[in-house]
Amino acid sequence: MTSHGLPRWADVGLLPLINILAAVIVSGVLIWVIGENPFEAMAVMFNGAFVYSGGFGYTLYYTTNFIFTGLAVAVAFHAAMFNIGGEGQAYIGGLGAGLAVLMADSFLPGFLLIPFAVAFAALFGAAWAFIPGYLQATRGSHIVITTIMFNFIAASVMVGLLSGPMMREGQGSPETRIFEPNGHMPYMHEMLGWIGIEVARSPLNLSLVIALAAAVLVWFIIWRTRFGYAARTFGHSPGAAEYAGINTTWLIIAVLALSGALAGMMASNAVLGEPHKIVVNFTSGYGFTGIAVALMGRNHPVGIILASLLFGALFQGGTELDFEFQTITRETVQVVQGLIILFSGALAYMFAPMLARILFMITPEREPA
Template sequence: MSNAQAFQMPRWMDLVLLPLWNLLVALLVAGGVVLLIGESPLQALSILLNGALGNARGLGYTLYYATTFIFTGLAVAVAFHGGLFNIGGEGQATFGGLGVALLALWLGHRLPAWLVLPLVVLAAALFGMLWAAVPAYLQAWRGSHIVITTIMFNFLAASLNVYLLVNWLRPAGSMSVESSNFADGARMPALHQLAEKLGLELPSSPLNLSLVLALLACWFVTWFLWKSRAGYALRAVGSAPQAAHYAGMNPRLQVLIAMGISGALAGLVGVNEISGVQGKLTLDFVAGAGFTGIAVSLMGRNHPLGIILASLLFGVLYQGGVEVSFELPRFSREMVVTVQGLIVLFAGAMAMVSAPMFARLYASFKRREAARG
């Protein structure tokens, strides 16, 4: 049942008005925190927006962060439509990055870029899918709870990444816990590099062609969930498993499909971060993006269009927050994280707290309308 049905309000209120209200409340609370430390909320907001959107370099960083959040937000959304709560985006993205690194180190020097880059994308998706398939199997055939197993698999993926970097992938004699640099052919091209080849000038930023991949992933998820028979079956099982079973659908298979696609989407974070930016496998390159994806998906109402908008919002917060910490002396990096957390809390985790109020207002409006007419 959708939020609009549960609280008896129209779809436009659920998808547009309610998220905007939650964001406004979040910004007011965050502004109160800024005021308590002796800074101007309006000045902080102006610096944040200017740093994230006011110039080409800042916009490049904002879109780079948004790209990662699109992948993790879509991962959460697909699993949610299948009736599952995937908390394992961190681990699946880490394992996807491991797949990128292994393929890039193995074939990067042997194959041309036009061939190795699609293989890098495929490796990221497959590794993320495989890492998600194990909790899916445990849920479907062994009754283990998907939330518990995916959380534990986050730690397993991080530990495996550390082990491989320290013992196998780190170059001999190097003190840095990171792999060798990839060949240029295994690097996802940055947009400013592509612009330079076309005779255009863009300031350098980590934004790369993974943004196009993220938008294609949004198109695929939209088509799969609402246009394909397989997507209809997945949503049916997610909404009513028993009814779907009586209709001839296999709930266990749908758990595997939902988690497989979810893990593949999360694994694509490795393309953006490892192939597109780092150019080598590093520790903790996901940096909490898997958990941010949960808030992105909730705020975007588990729809690709909403996820794009929510990802842009969080991209602005991440990039603009850095600028605010530079410009305002009392606004430390910890305060940036605090404000970001408040916005995640009110605009994401508490997204439905205000829904009953809007439902009552809408019901009152409908009663008055009926009385007049």
């Protein structure tokens, strides 16, 4: 039993499904009001996200971003910390990855350069989260405030660099030069091509594998290490953790740095994977969506991967919706995405009491407590 009076299977399985269904119904009504057929729109979205050639690749590309940022939020959440700075940490992570490649792509071969760049992304993301972590641990500055402030600082730093010293010569867009091919994360369609499997081209790249590995690693750290145990203890009761002799100052800093490293690694997909350059605002809100992903995935790596897939499909399916119907604009698509975030994030437990009552009624016999 969980705190909401629901058995675990209903909390992690049934409730998210009901939430999505509610969002889909509201979205359907919205599309119907606009004057399009909601079922047709659903079919277009599904088709665009999973079926048409290349569409699934785009879905998985977005999924990769959400896995990284979702894991980042979840790790901090296990220690009862709300890291809403994923956006800025990912942005600065991109700076790390970009700097590594820009410095070394003239002489390092790809198999050395790529791990080097990913490590730099993680390092820069961790460093960016370290400062709010340090302030929280030693000065009590609340990380909800500091991390969101650091998003703005990151944005200003990046624009300053991208329209100043790092800007590519001879053009007007604030972005770096394009990386040499050895600084590109290998595309999935290329790698599958080498072993004889033909798939349509898409931005999907090796980062997905890194993201999945990171999910396994997060699971291991949180549930199988002393550090993870300390973090969860602190999350349940900071006082008890302190009493048990856990160094909470160090713990807060370490958890946030790990969280920042995960967010920073998003750059291996969104910088090394597709544009192959640092562009202004490449994070596009993935960091913030990570919060909804973590909430929906109940802070468990498996849940986060599934929630990321849903959000990836929504992103890509929404794009197709915009292509297919001239009456459905990107604002409509954003409303649909917003509804799903609303129902599965902010209102995640709205249906929980009702569901608990229904389950209670239909359960034939109960052992006396």
